Amino acid sequence: MLKKGKALWLLAAAVCLALVLAACSGDTAGDVEETDGDTSEEAGTNTGEAAGEGNLDVGIVLPTRDEPRWVQDEQRFKDALADSQYTTEILFSQGSSANELQNVETLISKGIDVLIISPHDGDAAGAAAAAAAAEGITVISYDRLITNSDAVDYYVTFDSVAVGAAQGQYLIDNVEGTGVPLYLYAGAASDNNAFLFFEGAWSVLQPKIADGTFVIANSSEAEALADQAELSRDEMGRVLGQITTNWDPNEAINKAQTHLTAASDDLKGDVAILAPNDGTARSIADTFATDSDITSYVVTGQDAEMASIQYIIDGKQSMTVFKDVRRLVEDAMGMAIALLDGNTPETTGAYDNGAKEVQAMQSEVIVVDQDNVKAELIDSSYYEASDFTGLE
Ligand code: GAL
Numbered sequence: 001m002l003k004k005g006k007a008l009w010l011l012a013a014a015v016c017l018a019l020v021l022a023a024c025s026g027d028t029a030g031d032v033e034e035t036d037g038d039t040s041e042e043a044g045t046n047t048g049e050a051a052g053e054g055n056l057d058v059g060i061v062l063p064t065r066d067e068p069r070w071v072q073d074e075q076r077f078k079d080a081l082a083d084s085q086y087t088t089e090i091l092f093s094q095g096s097s098a099n100e101l102q103n104v105e106t107l108i109s110k111g112i113d114v115l116i117i118s119p120h121d122g123d124a125a126g127a128a129a130a131a132a133a134a135e136g137i138t139v140i141s142y143d144r145l146i147t148n149s150d151a152v153d154y155y156v157t158f159d160s161v162a163v164g165a166a167q168g169q170y171l172i173d174n175v176e177g178t179g180v181p182l183y184l185y186a187g188a189a190s191d192n193n194a195f196l197f198f199e200g201a202w203s204v205l206q207p208k209i210a211d212g213t214f215v216i217a218n219s220s221e222a223e224a225l226a227d228q229a230e231l232s233r234d235e236m237g238r239v240l241g242q243i244t245t246n247w248d249p250n251e252a253i254n255k256a257q258t259h260l261t262a263a264s265d266d267l268k269g270d271v272a273i274l275a276p277n278d279g280t281a282r283s284i285a286d287t288f289a290t291d292s293d294i295t296s297y298v299v300t301g302q303d304a305e306m307a308s309i310q311y312i313i314d315g316k317q318s319m320t321v322f323k324d325v326r327r328l329v330e331d332a333m334g335m336a337i338a339l340l341d342g343n344t345p346e347t348t349g350a351y352d353n354g355a356k357e358v359q360a361m362q363s364e365v366i367v368v369d370q371d372n373v374k375a376e377l378i379d380s381s382y383y384e385a386s387d388f389t390g391l392e
Contacts, residue, residue: 059107164200278308
C-alpha cells in the first residue's frame with residue numbers, strides 16, 4: 001500500500017486534474033449554473049443545432065423577462081429562427097446592467113460574431129457594447145438605443161417619436177370641450193425611448209395645453225414649460241423625473257394614487273391620461289377606475305400586449321400603439337445575416353447617440369383601438385381571435 005503522504009499527493013493530483021477538465025468544459029451552455037442574469041440552459045434559448053462552445057453565430061440580449069413585451073420578442077425570434085442554419089442564444093438581463101454585461105461576456109465566450117442587444121440602461125450598456133467591439137463583434141442596438149458610446153454599429157427600431165405623437169393625437173381626438181385634466185406618465189429615464197415617446201407626445205399636446213384644451217393635472221415641471229413647443233433633453237428629464245413609471249406597473253399604480261389623492265375636484269370628472277405603454281396603462285386605468293370622482297377617462301398605451309387588447313375590447317383601455325415585433329426581428333436578423341455573409345446591412349437612416357451617427361433601420365407603427373383590433377391584429381395573424389373574448 002502506498003505511503004499516506006504519497007497517497008495524499010496522488011489524491012490531490014487526481015482532484016486537480018478533474019478540476020482542470022471541468023474548467024475547460026465550464027463555458028458550454030449546459031454547464032452554466034443559474035444566476036440572476038438568467039443564463040442557465042433552460043433560460044438561455046438556443047436555436048440552430050450546433051449551439052455550443054465557440055461557434056455561436058448571434059447573441060441576443062433582451063432587457064427583462066418580467067414584461068410581456070420582451071417575452072413577445074423572445075418568441076418572435078424563436079419563430080423566425082426555428083429553421084435557421086445560424087446558431088443563436090437569447091439571454092435576459094432582468095433589469096440589471098451588471099447581468100447585461102455578464103450575459104454579453106458569456107456570449108462572447110461562446111464565439112458570437114454579431115450581438116443584438118436591447119439595453120436595460122442606454123448609457124450603462126456602453127460597457128457591454130465595448131466588450132463586444134473589443135472582440136471584433138458587430139453590435140446591433142435593438143428597439144432601444146445604446147447611448148453615448150461609439151461601440152454600437154447599427155440600430156433597428158420603430159419610429160418612437162411617432163409612437164408618442166400617436167398617443168397624444170388620440171387624446172386630442174377623443175376629448176370634448178376645454179380645460180380637460182391631463183395626467184402625464186412616462187417610461188424609465190434610463191431608456192432613450194422614453195424621451196422619444198415624450199418628445200412625440202409633447203409635440204402634439206403642447207399646442208393644446210397652450211390653447212386651454214388640456215390642463216396639466218400632475219406635473220409642475222410640465223406646467224412650467226406649457227408655452228414651449230420644443231423641450232431640451234434636460235427639460236424633458238425634469239418632467240420625466242416627476243412622471244416616470246420606470247416601466248413598472250406597480251410604480252405606475254403608486255404614482256396614479258398619489259396624483260389622484262392630490263388632485264382638486266376640478267382635475268377630476270372626464271380626464272385624459274398619457275400612459276407610455278400597455279403594462280403601465282392597465283395599472284393606471286384600474287387605479288383611475290376606482291376613483292368615484294373620475295367619471296370617464298381616455299388612456300393611451302403601446303405594444304399591443306394581449307392583456308391590453310382584451311382591455312380595449314372591454315372598454316377599459318382606449319388604444320395602444322401596435323409595433324409589429326415580427327418586423328423588428330426580421331430587420332435585426334436580416335442585418336445579422338448580411339454581416340455573417342460578409343455584406344454591409346441595408347439601413348434607412350441614422351440616429352445620433354451622443355457619440356456617433358448610428359446607421360439605423362426604422363419601422364412604422366399602427367394605432368389600434370376597438371375599431372381595428374380585428375383588422376390589424378387578427379387578420380394579420382399577430383394574434384388568434386380565440387385569444388380574446390367579446391371580439392366582434
Ligand atoms: C421601450 C419599448 C416599449 C416598452 C418599454 C418597456 O423601450 O420600446 O415597447 O415596452 O420599453 O419595456
